Amino acid sequence: MRSRGASRAGAETSTEASYDVVVVGSGAGGAVIASELSERGLRVLVIERGPWVEPDDISHDELAMIATLYRDGGAQTNTDADMFVLQGSCVGGSTVLTNAVCFRMPEEVRLRFESYGWRLSSEDMARCSQYVETAMSVAPLDERLHNAAAQRMHAGMQKLGLEIGRFDKAFDRCIGCGYCNVGCAFGRKRDASTVWIPRALAAGCRVLPRTEALRLQHRAGHVEALLCRDLETGRHFKVSAKRYVLAAGALHTPELLLRSGLGGRNVGKRTSFNAGAIAFAEYEEELDAFDGDQMCVHYFGEGYVIEQIHNPPMSFALTMPGWFDEHHAAMQRYRKRTAAGVLVPTQAVGRVFRGLGSKLLTRWFDHPNLAFRLPEEDVAAFRRGFKMLARVFLASGAKLVIPPLATFTELRSEDELYFIDERLQEQRDLVGFGSSHPQGGACMGDDPSRDVVAPNYRVYDADCVHVVDASLFPESVRVNPMISIMAVAKHAAESIAALVEASPSSEAVTTC
Amino acid sequence: MSLNGYLAVAALCLLPFSPLLVVAAPCIWWQRRRARELAQRDGYLQLDATMVRCLEACVEAMVRPDEGERAERAVRDMDRYLHLSFSSRTWRTKALILAVEHAPRLSFKPAFSAMSRDERRAFVDARLSTTKGIYGTLSLLRQLVRLGYYSSDEAAQSVGFVPLGERGAQRRNKPSPVLV
Numbered sequence: 001m002r003s004r005g006a007s008r009a010g011a012e013t014s015t016e017a018s019y020d021v022v023v024v025g026s027g028a029g030g031a032v033i034a035s036e037l038s039e040r041g042l043r044v045l046v047i048e049r050g051p052w053v054e055p056d057d058i059s060h061d062e063l064a065m066i067a068t069l070y071r072d073g074g075a076q077t078n079t080d081a082d083m084f085v086l087q088g089s090c091v092g093g094s095t096v097l098t099n100a101v102c103f104r105m106p107e108e109v110r111l112r113f114e115s116y117g118w119r120l121s122s123e124d125m126a127r128c129s130q131y132v133e134t135a136m137s138v139a140p141l142d143e144r145l146h147n148a149a150a151q152r153m154h155a156g157m158q159k160l161g162l163e164i165g166r167f168d169k170a171f172d173r174c175i176g177c178g179y180c181n182v183g184c185a186f187g188r189k190r191d192a193s194t195v196w197i198p199r200a201l202a203a204g205c206r207v208l209p210r211t212e213a214l215r216l217q218h219r220a221g222h223v224e225a226l227l228c229r230d231l232e233t234g235r236h237f238k239v240s241a242k243r244y245v246l247a248a249g250a251l252h253t254p255e256l257l258l259r260s261g262l263g264g265r266n267v268g269k270r271t272s273f274n275a276g277a278i279a280f281a282e283y284e285e286e287l288d289a290f291d292g293d294q295m296c297v298h299y300f301g302e303g304y305v306i307e308q309i310h311n312p313p314m315s316f317a318l319t320m321p322g323w324f325d326e327h328h329a330a331m332q333r334y335r336k337r338t339a340a341g342v343l344v345p346t347q348a349v350g351r352v353f354r355g356l357g358s359k360l361l362t363r364w365f366d367h368p369n370l371a372f373r374l375p376e377e378d379v380a381a382f383r384r385g386f387k388m389l390a391r392v393f394l395a396s397g398a399k400l401v402i403p404p405l406a407t408f409t410e411l412r413s414e415d416e417l418y419f420i421d422e423r424l425q426e427q428r429d430l431v432g433f434g435s436s437h438p439q440g441g442a443c444m445g446d447d448p449s450r451d452v453v454a455p456n457y458r459v460y461d462a463d464c465v466h467v468v469d470a471s472l473f474p475e476s477v478r479v480n481p482m483i484s485i486m487a488v489a490k491h492a493a494e495s496i497a498a499l500v501e502a503s504p505s506s507e508a509v510t511t512c
Numbered sequence: 513m514s515l516n517g518y519l520a521v522a523a524l525c526l527l528p529f530s531p532l533l534v535v536a537a538p539c540i541w542w543q544r545r546r547a548r549e550l551a552q553r554d555g556y557l558q559l560d561a562t563m564v565r566c567l568e569a570c571v572e573a574m575v576r577p578d579e580g581e582r583a584e585r586a587v588r589d590m591d592r593y594l595h596l597s598f599s600s601r602t603w604r605t606k607a608l609i610l611a612v613e614h615a616p617r618l619s620f621k622p623a624f625s626a627m628s629r630d631e632r633r634a635f636v637d638a639r640l641s642t643t644k645g646i647y648g649t650l651s652l653l654r655q656l657v658r659l660g661y662y663s664s665d666e667a668a669q670s671v672g673f674v675p676l677g678e679r680g681a682q683r684r685n686k687p688s689p690v691l692v
Contacts, residue, residue: 050598060675063593063663073597075605079517081652089598177676231598286672291679313673317662318655324633328576331662334671366600 019045019241020500022226024213024256027093028485029469030247031192031200032132036493038203042500045206045239046197047228049248050089052209053096055187062314065182069097076251078370079355082427083275084434085370087249090183091209092193094249094436095482099180099295099309100169100189102138103479104129105487116474117446119455120491128487135199136170136190138483145176147292149338152283153308154297156396165298170195170482176292179312216244216260221462242503243464243496246442247489250471254352254441254452255368262462263452267442271350271372272476274437276343277382277430278309278319279389281398286335299392303378304385305343305479306392319432321404330402340393342385345476346378352441374427383424387417404431437481442471456499457492468492519607558594559587563606565625566613570657573632582661590660608653615639 020042023030030046038044051057051068058065067073071089078085088094110118110125146154157164170190180189187194197207210231217225217238225238246253250271257263289310299306311319313334320339322330330337350372357365374382390401390411401411407423423429444467445451448460453472459465468489470481477484526533547560556564564587571583594602613624616635624632640651661667665675 061663063589063659064596066659067593067596068598070597072599072601073593075597075599075601075652075655077652175676288672288674290673313668313671314659314662317658323637323654324574327658331671334673364600364603 019043019239021045021243021245021496022047022239022241023245023247024226025093025246025248025252025469026091026197026207027088027192027247027249027469028095028482029489030245031092031095031196032486032489033245033247033468033493033496034205034207035196035200035203036490037497037500038200038205040493040497040501041203042497043204044200045208045241046200047211047213047226047239048091048093048207048209049212049231049252050091050093050209052091052207053183053193055183055185058183058185060177060179060182060185060312062179062182062312069183072367076367078350078372080371080373080428082433083370083372084432085251085273085438086434086436087251087438090193091197091207092191095191096183096189096193097181098191098436098480098482099167099293100171100174100191101295101307101480102133102136102168102170102483104133105477105481105484106479109475109477112475113444113473116444116451117455118444120488124491125487128490129483131490132483132486135195136483136486137172138168138170138190141167141169141171141293141296142174145174145293146296147176147178147289147294147310147338148287149289149310150292150296150308152287152338152396152398153340153392156392156394157297157299159395160391162299162392165300167295167298169293174293178290178292178294178310180294181311181315213248213256214259216256216262216462216465218260218262218462221262223462223464242500243466245466245468245492245496246471247467247469249469250438250441250473251352251368251370253467253469253471255354257442257452257459258352258354258368262465263442263459264448264461266450266452268352268368269441270348270443270474271352271370271438271440272348272473273346273350273372273435273439274305274343274476274478274480275346275374275378275433275435276307276341277404277433278339278341279386279393279404280320280330280337280339280402281393281396282330282333282337282400282402283398284336287338288335289338299388301385301388303344303381304388306340306385306389307343308338308340310338319404321402321406321431322408326408340389342382342389344378344381344385345478346372347375348440348443348475349373349375350438350440379424379426382430383420386420386424390414390417390420404433405429406431437470437476439470439473439476439481442467443474444472445474456495466492466496468496519604556588556591558602558606559591559609562613562625563609564591566609566623567657567660569625569627569632570612570636570653571661572629573636574654574657575661582667585664586657586660588660589663590656593656593659593663605652605656612640612653 021044023034023046026048034046069090071087076085088097174188212229214227225240254268257267297308355369386403393401405423442452444453453467457466547562550561567587568583571586
């Protein structure tokens, strides 16, 4: 895959042309905006750091897929190295690697965003969400795809009288192989690379995979060009456009602004996550939960979400607590075990920054630094979540539950739930703690002294740079954010298209 | 303190020994180059011979003590992972491997790969099985070891995993890849 991307149809290596819009990133935000703007007749170029992958390139070799499709091979961490941040690095971005879970932005979250000055009305949000859901073929998950563990958890939730949630998913005749997180080898998942990028290409958009956006070159906020590097050849080049849309994700969009000296002193601040960790349960009989969809049921609790998930062996081993023979013996009971995650929408206390290393020794520190520590309030939400999850597992007939605690713990009855309170006091007490849903860092709002991006998606101190991805979110969106990002991108496309179309044609080459 | 902070402190600690390091540099360079050549001869793309020895010892200590051949295959898979991942953090992973290999020397013990199995286990138990402090960062190695060990088809099938193509009878009423 490494050597192929740049020669794919629709890609080009020549950079002589200028564009109406250059989009950095091809994930949930970038792909939608590229498609929408291209279909309005604008000349659009998409810059993507990762390779171009198609179903034929994807296999069930977890190791190779994680190494190739995830940013930093799935080893992207915070500066303390006790939190993994999983992000896709391929055409289609993280949407290629999701479980195709589709939630609309909750109305109470939209109202919170409105209080920051967002101009996204309830009607606009509903209209944009409907539009992207139709394109993505979102539908309730076929119950035939539910794995055996999901059926058990369903029974457990029912026994406890909890409101059981079923996922809406963006699938096209899924066969339930259980390998969603390494891309779909059968082309049955609807994601940015299979829905929006083909639409953009059909409308004349160009995509440059394996190309890194290095810096926006500007004079006092007037951007003249985007400096890029071809990762295959190492060649540096510039592209120019009327407008630049940053959609590289909640870590890399703020980093690009920081590198470019744009966005002011608030760039990188107020990073939040839907952060989580995975607990395990063991049953008397073999469930073979690997057969079926990985994620089937969920439950919304007080400040947390429980999402059932069952991973293939390698990912299962990576997240399961325990050491030595204990871990090895537990893996031998893989067929009897299953898992579920507790997801907590964290407070916006994270910070993306460029460390001394990334300024002085870019060859070795060429990545954004992330400082993040769970506040006590969020740790308490994890405690509540894992206690509820343990109750669900036990009610569903599990003989033991293993919460993801650094101090290895097995729970056999509800009387032992106090171990979770005792042993979960801070972030480092969680094993396999991480997030696939980073948000914030270039927050949108109507206060230039607090926010980075104005309510029309334009960076306050740069007149032709826009941000359209999860880094806009001033708080965690609280649910899997793919549809929220796509809907926001659809809304942003309408206002950005109007701005580009209003620009005189003489501005088309290098000026804004 | 952050991982990069620890690296910076380590560099500062070495500063007083810099004259010694200047003298030793050619020997270290020659040793690293020799280790790299040895590993390349065996088909490794990213790891050098010291790292290979250390990771094999890690597999034996952390996962399963009695499977030499499988340990070697696990290390080859770790090498494949490092080779495929397009990351500016790869050097850091390699530095962590070398840190684990040489960490026991700080307490006047042999290198990690030269220790007996029981000594290795005691070292891992005391130092690496934590998520706190500097050894917490070294425990990232645990993930690499598990990733290498459980990535092969053989390891997957040994835990009872059935690949999609062989699930026929047990798929109950799920849609078939052929029919849909």
